[in-house]
Each structure stands twice: as C-alpha cells, then as structure tokens.
Amino acid sequence: MKTIRSFVSSVLLTLATAACAQIPVSPVGTPQMHLPRATMQVGRQSFSVQLARTELEKETGLMYRTRMPANEGMLFLFDRPGIQCFWMRNTRLPLTAAFVADDGTIVNLEDMQPMTETNHCSARPVRYVLEMNQGWFAHHHVRAGMRIRHALFRPAAAARTPARTAHGA
Structure with a gap:
C-alpha cells in the first residue's frame, strides 16, 4: 500500500510540476512524442532525433513505443561527461545505443x-547517447570512431581547451 501511495504521489508531483511549467507530459505507460527535434548527419546519412534533456525525459526515453521510423532516434543529453549506462525496461523495440x-x-x-x-x-x-533502431548503424556503415555532425557537438579542440576569463586592470 505504501508503494502505491508513493507512486501516485510521484506521478501527481510530476504532473503538477509540468502543469506549472507548461511542459507537456506523457501519462505513465505511454510513449513521449512531444520532445524537441533536431536533424543530424553521420557519413552521408541524415537522421532526425528527439532530444531528451530533463531527468524525466531521459528516464522515459523510448519506453512504451511499438514502432519508430527508420531514420529517427532519440539523443540523450547529459550536463557533463560520465560513464553512461542504459537498459531496456518497458522498451519494446530492439535498439542500438551509440555513446557519443x-x-x-x-x-x-x-x-x-x-x-x-x-x-x-x-x-x-x-555526454551524449543516441538510440536508433537496431540495425540502423550497420545498414548505414556507421561505426565507432565516426563523427556525428550537428551544432550541438563541439570540435575536439574546443572541448579540451579550458575557458579563459578576462581580468580587468
């Protein structure tokens, strides 16, 4: 009984927070289809992604979907680089994760x-994880070491160079 109350409280808090922020939220058990989108490219192949940025969006990911278009996926964005681990609870589609x-x-x-x-x-x-239908990367000859192109990704030199601050005299 305590677990059910905790779950209901969590859902109500999420819905109330989203309503206050005017962010659309998918009901529990339904796929999230409202996320912002971006078009990216790897090799000669363009593809579309939904951007999962908030904790709730990343937690839900591609759960509950029964299909996904061939050239579409989801990009998960994290605040800082870390060892990212994913699983497939409540995810009905076979997927491949590209750690980026x-x-x-x-x-x-x-x-x-x-x-x-x-x-x-x-x-x-x-900092990023891209999920696509399983077989998409192999079909398009995409492998580790290749670079995805989009303004979101910083050039290697910029990523390694610490930010400089100006000090007044």
Whole structure:
C-alpha cells in the first residue's frame, strides 16, 4: 500500500510540476512524442532525433513505443561527461545505443534487446547517447570512431581547451 501511495504521489508531483511549467507530459505507460527535434548527419546519412534533456525525459526515453521510423532516434543529453549506462525496461523495440563524445565522435555501439534490464555502458565518459533502431548503424556503415555532425557537438579542440576569463586592470 505504501508503494502505491508513493507512486501516485510521484506521478501527481510530476504532473503538477509540468502543469506549472507548461511542459507537456506523457501519462505513465505511454510513449513521449512531444520532445524537441533536431536533424543530424553521420557519413552521408541524415537522421532526425528527439532530444531528451530533463531527468524525466531521459528516464522515459523510448519506453512504451511499438514502432519508430527508420531514420529517427532519440539523443540523450547529459550536463557533463560520465560513464553512461542504459537498459531496456518497458522498451519494446530492439535498439542500438551509440555513446557519443563532446565532439560528436561515436565512442562505442551497444545492441540492446527489448524488455531487458541488462546494463549497456559507454567505454569511457560521454555526454551524449543516441538510440536508433537496431540495425540502423550497420545498414548505414556507421561505426565507432565516426563523427556525428550537428551544432550541438563541439570540435575536439574546443572541448579540451579550458575557458579563459578576462581580468580587468
């Protein structure tokens, strides 16, 4: 009984917070389809992604979907690089996760099976994770070491160079 109350309280708090912020929220158990989108490119292939930025958006991810268009995926954005691990709870689609560095370079790819809780982790700290239908990367000859192009990704030199601040005299 306590677990049900806690769950209901959590859902109500999420809905109330979203209503106050005027952010659309998908009801629990339904796919989130309202996220902002971006178009990216890797090699010669363009594709569209939904951007998962908030904790709730990242937590929900591609859960509850029964299909996803061939050239579409979801990009998860984190505040800072870290070892990112993903699983497939309540996710019905077979997916591949591309773990992506600040400059857009794919660090590693991991195939993930539907409805499992096996962790699939980045080989090193990354800020982004891109999920696409399983087989998409292989079909387009995309592999680790290739770079995804989009303004979101910073060039390698900029990512390594510390910010400089000007000091007045």
